[in-house]
Amino acid sequence: MKKLMIFLLTLVLISSCQRFNNADKKANHAERIVLISKQYTEIIHALGAEKDVVAVDLSSIYPEKVKKLPTVGYHRALSIEGLLAAKPTLIMHDGINSLGPDHIVKQIMDLEIPMKTFHTKAKDVASTKALIHEIANYFHKEAAADSLCKILDNQINEARKNATKFTEKPRVLVVHFGRASNVYLVMSNGGAVGKMIAWAGAEMAVPDTSGMQHLSAEIISEYNPDVILLTDYGYDRLGSDEKIKELPGISSTAAALNNRIYRVNECDMVYLGPRSGAITLALQKLIHQR
Incomplete structure (x- = not known):
């Protein structure tokens, strides 16, 4: 040693x-x-x-x-x-x-x-603000935390208010690619992305709450999402909307047929933080646009 x-x-x-x-x-x-x-x-x-x-x-x-x-x-x-x-x-x-x-x-x-390690785990708006304050207290940045949390509250409330105006809740599939033998790594309803999709006035196509999981092309087709959000890694590897729409399991979905497949940043989807309100508002525009 x-x-x-x-x-x-x-x-x-x-x-x-x-x-x-x-x-x-x-x-x-x-x-x-x-x-x-x-x-x-x-x-x-x-x-x-x-x-x-x-x-x-x-x-x-x-x-x-x-x-x-x-x-x-x-x-x-x-x-x-x-x-x-x-x-x-x-x-x-x-x-x-x-x-x-x-x-x-x-x-x-x-x-x-x-x-x-900070004790608070950000699982919703309240605990996200608590984590921001806990970190701020350590660094003596309490005033900055107050400002960040106020902005977060305002943006989440704006998204929720907007959501009440929509008559439909699109079913959203979030894919983190990893296609091997036509198997996709997708995000389910249990994490940060599930919260943001709900705040945006939509619902996750995969209701399971166990975290990321691998799904076959057949199951993707059966879920038939209205909107597909493909993270930057997978999207950039494929390089074009047309190539994405041709993928097994995805090609037959309402999202592909209606050209509602969008690129998102993976980093934005996996945890809650000071930008989660702004990210939710951006997702809301993507999901509900026609």
Whole structure:
């Protein structure tokens, strides 16, 4: 173990994990914070509390400027070299079970780098605001949190008010692609996206609440969604609306026949945060347009 520690510390001097070859240009940090949570990353930046953030995980892609920071790998595929290169004094993550692989997590814990997890889990509007306030209290950004939460409330209320004017609730299928042997990875009703679709005045085509799941082309066809939201990864791989509409299982749906397949950002769909009201309003326009 002692030899391992010496080897790992040596890597700090010779290694770095960078995104787009961007080195850590920040100097004289009072704290050196590594964020391993895209939700925390967005909230901390929205609060204006990012001063001491020196690295993030690869899932942290919002706001745009975080792409200039060095990265430490994906949260479930962390790089010990990248982490040590960031020389963190604090690691923030949203739960030890979301980190991996296990042997890297053990190495991090053996190095005794302080770690911080916020207790609140954002499952609805109230708990999202509570998480924003909890993070704000840690960084002494209470006034910024009040402003963010007020905006979130106003936007969600606007979406809900708009929803009362619609006479129909379109059935929406959210696809995160991953088509292999005509099997699709889709989002179900249990997560953040289910909340936003409901606030927008629609309903999820997949009623199951167990999270993401793989569905065959036949089942997709049977669900026959009115609208399909395809995340950026899958949409960009296919490259055009016409190619998407030709996919097995999708080609026969009302969404394909009526040209109601739209590109959305995967990051916007998987957690609730300060932009969830604005995202809901944008989804509402997509879903209900004719």
